[in-house]
Amino acid sequence: MVKSNSIQNTEEYIPPPKRHTEPKIAGLRRWLRPKLLATPSEFDLATTADLEHRKTIIFRLQTLLQHNNIQLTQAEQQEIEEGLINDLLGFGAIQSLVDDRSYSEIMVNGPEVIFAECKGKMDETEFVFDDEEHVQWTAQRIVRPLQREFNRCNPMVDARLPDGSRVHLIMPPAALQGTTITIRKFPEKALTWEDLVKFGSLTEDVAQFLRACVIARLNIVVAGGTGSGKTTLLNVISSFIPEDERTLTIEDSAELQLSQRHVVRLETAPPIPGSDEGQLRIRDLVKGSLRMRPDRIVVGEIRDGAALDMLQAMNTGHDGSLTTVHANSPRDAVSRLETLSLMAGMDLPVLVVRSQIASAVHLIVQQARLKDGTRKITQITEVQGMEGENVILQNIFTYTTTGKPGYQPSHEGGGQLMANGLRPKFTERFSEYGIELPPRLFVS
Ligand SMILES: Nc1ncnc2c1ncn2[C@@H]1O[C@H](COP(=O)(O)OP(=O)(O)O)[C@@H](O)[C@H]1O
Ligand SMILES: [Mg+2]
The missing domain is CATH 3.30.450.380 (Beta-Lactamase)
Known part of the structure; x- marks a missing residue:
């Protein structure tokens, strides 16, 4: 029997009876x-x-x-x-x-x-x-x-x-x-945006907003901790990509389940056993994918210097790209992208990298697992550009509980994802793509 030594947990742990074989x-x-x-x-x-x-x-x-x-x-x-x-x-x-x-x-x-x-x-x-x-x-x-x-x-x-x-x-x-x-295990059926609305992870209005952002080809980064639901949300956001666009997905371990037909799924390849040949890393795939005539690049998660390749892809006409990054807030996501880009070993000055981020990324969607165990979008943040040495971020939607006024994001359960009352600057792009969103969406 295992006894817990933890100070808080004085309860004895009793393992279940085991099916030992004679x-x-x-x-x-x-x-x-x-x-x-x-x-x-x-x-x-x-x-x-x-x-x-x-x-x-x-x-x-x-x-x-x-x-x-x-x-x-x-x-x-x-x-x-x-x-x-x-x-x-x-x-x-x-x-x-x-x-x-x-x-x-x-x-x-x-x-x-x-x-x-x-x-x-x-x-x-x-x-x-x-x-x-x-x-x-x-x-x-x-x-x-x-x-x-x-x-x-x-x-x-x-x-x-x-x-x-x-x-x-x-x-x-x-x-x-x-x-x-x-x-x-691979989930039999991926969660849909309707499922996430049902779970209260986002509202129908926010789903409509995200769909508009995808159609208008914004570059979107989903941020969140491990197990917060980043991949699931990336999958849902990718489901808004129009059928007639050629989409390349790039992952370490294929999890995305896009239902569109014109999708090319790529996964990193380990080297041939016993040699260092044959390996394809996320970086190789991102660079290579640019020669495959993609309309969209969806990268499962950015973990290393591939961040720089992704930013460069976003900045060189591959708008509408999507990815996730491990970060606890939109601000943290920006600094993570910065750190990861510097890992690419190109010796770029920090400010150059930072301004690449500011011009490449349009939107950061923060996903979190809250204290009550539910998974929710806690912030949707516009990246507005640079002011001096700083990246300017503007929250458009924030998950707030009654105890936390003033649009401070909350990690308690039982709150609501609410508009902050500001129209994002990129809404002009929506009309270019013929998208009309009801103005009430942005009214707090
Ligand atoms: N919004 C959500 N509501 C409920 N469960 C979710 C939600 N998003 C993800 N999950 C579940 O949480 C687990 C982790 O999700 P995943 O997207 O793989 O997280 P991450 O990529 O951040 O590690 C999965 O079992 C997934 O089905
Ligand atoms: Mg994941």
């Missing part, structure tokens, strides 16, 4: 796993739903048991079959968590501790792997079909599964509890 069965399975394969990669592309492969495994199993004169009860026989099918065709001990759509994330912290998130709540599960070797077996089954290597030379792997889910693997000695697997 040592006899676990030992047998360990011995049988490699023996049931004709070649190590025989079932790499198979899943537990492949009936033919299941039959093959059961047949080989029975033959082997008979040959070796191993007697099992019916219950033992069943347990061994089920476990082996999951090991050879699936994800081992976590198969049922992988199959169950209500689990969005699965975390294997070594063989004994497995957590999973269901409807936003994360709990320890009853599942366990038999031992470290069992976790490793599953880790290898995950990476092999992806043409990736997971070993002492490549002890950490970040990859995308064929169904779009993300998987991260790290092994000892870095992972102290044993091989650690983190799976983030």
Whole structure:
């Protein structure tokens, strides 16, 4: 039993009862796993739903048991079959968590501790792997079909599964509890702007405003913390891109789900195992994408010197580009973009970078996870340009609670996203694109 040492949390943590496998069965399975394969990669592309492969495994199993004169009860026989099918065709001990759509994330912290998130709540599960070797077996089954290597030379792997889910693997000695697997499932259906209005993350008026901004080809940056809903909001904002525009999406790990037809999806590529060739980073993709005749570039998240390439793309006629950045306020987003651009190593003076930001970015949309656990837009801010050495920011909408008057953004729940009473300077662009927004949108 685990006792919490934290001062605030004196409650004892009691893990759930675990589904340990009898040592006899676990030992047998360990011995049988490699023996049931004709070649190590025989079932790499198979899943537990492949009936033919299941039959093959059961047949080989029975033959082997008979040959070796191993007697099992019916219950033992069943347990061994089920476990082996999951090991050879699936994800081992976590198969049922992988199959169950209500689990969005699965975390294997070594063989004994497995957590999973269901409807936003994360709990320890009853599942366990038999031992470290069992976790490793599953880790290898995950990476092999992806043409990736997971070993002492490549002890950490970040990859995308064929169904779009993300998987991260790290092994000892870095992972102290044993091989650690983190799976983030690909959502079956992306949230729409209507969903976000229903959740109170934005209002219908604000959705209409954002649609106008996209159609009028403003460059928009979504800012927010980890898990605040940046990618989700970027996806919603991208859904406003007109059908007839050629859109390139560039991501580290493809998450965006655009429904338009003329979309080219690009993802960073790791180097060929054992070499440093074949790698494509966000920077390479952003630069390369400019030669692919894009009308729009959507970059999943700007994390490094790619910021400068993105700003240059925005400033050289690729208006209407969209991206996200990890930042806690629009002001912070500007300084993050500045820091990241300087990482590009071009030796540009800070002021040059800053003025590039001021002229490239038109709008910053701040997304946050509030204290009550809800995710909301807390500020929509216009970048108006430079005054002296400063970037001028002007809030257009602010999420405010009654306790926080004066358009100060709030992080308490139960507030409202309200207009600040100022018409953004770029509204002239709306009329150029034939968009009429009701004036009440900007009335506070
Ligand atoms: N506005 C929202 N309301 C409720 N849940 C949301 C909202 N935005 C995102 N989520 C959920 O929050 C989780 C994290 O969202 P994501 O967009 O991946 O965040 P980020 O990109 O900032 O890390 C996802 O499970 C997503 O479905
Ligand atoms: Mg994200």
